[in-house]
Amino acid sequence: MNTVSNMYHDMLHMLHLDEKGVHEHHQTHVTEAVVLFGRVFFAAIFLFSAPQHFSSQTIEYAAAQGVPLASFLVPVSGIIAFVGALSVLFGFHARIGGWLLVLFLVPVTLMMHAFWKVDDPGAAQIQMIMFMKNLAMLGGALLITQFGSGPLSLDSRHHQDGY
Numbered sequence: 001m002n003t004v005s006n007m008y009h010d011m012l013h014m015l016h017l018d019e020k021g022v023h024e025h026h027q028t029h030v031t032e033a034v035v036l037f038g039r040v041f042f043a044a045i046f047l048f049s050a051p052q053h054f055s056s057q058t059i060e061y062a063a064a065q066g067v068p069l070a071s072f073l074v075p076v077s078g079i080i081a082f083v084g085a086l087s088v089l090f091g092f093h094a095r096i097g098g099w100l101l102v103l104f105l106v107p108v109t110l111m112m113h114a115f116w117k118v119d120d121p122g123a124a125q126i127q128m129i130m131f132m133k134n135l136a137m138l139g140g141a142l143l144i145t146q147f148g149s150g151p152l153s154l155d156s157r158h159h160q161d162g163y
Contacts, residue, residue: 028151035150039088042140046085046101053078067111080104088144091153098144105141109134 052058053074063070081104087097113134115127149155 032151036152039091039094039149039153042137042144043085043089045137046081046104047089050078050082050085053081062112065112065114077104077108084141088149091149091155094149094153094155095145098141101141102138102145105134105138109138 059070059074062074067073080100084097084100084104086092087100088094109131113127113131115124115131118124118127
């Protein structure tokens with residue numbers, strides 16, 4: 001066993017690594033993958049729901065919820081959400097993309113998921129769940145505005161190239 005251990009340490013020495021370096025190298029790849037998957041999963045809800053902002057059914061529902069100029073603002077909000085999500089997904093100016101998602105989420109959360117205005121207990125509970133989901137997404141968007149896209153992103157490549 002001691003011989004195997006010595007061979008391992010000799011190989012690491014030849015590669016100019018120590019055990020800590022091997023662990024940190026592995027951890028870096030895990031971190032990169034986790035951050036990339038986090039961006040993909042976070043952006044997905046906005047990317048999949050944005051096209052619905054162009055449907056007459058969504059526009060009519062928003063108007064019934066009291067959204068002013070719904071035929072204009074609902075499609076615009078879909079564009080804002082889509083652009084913000086693409087920005088976060090690819091990590092291209094992700095901080096700005098995060099702010100676009102904040103701009104989208106604040107009015108949508110307050111206008112479309114006002115559970116405190118709903119009389120039916122079942123419907124109120126659904127709206128409260130949607131409200132809380134949006135708050136969680138808002139928290140994620142705010143984190144992106146401050147920490148950016150992380151590794152494996154266009155923003156990180158831009159910084160590696162010395163720009």
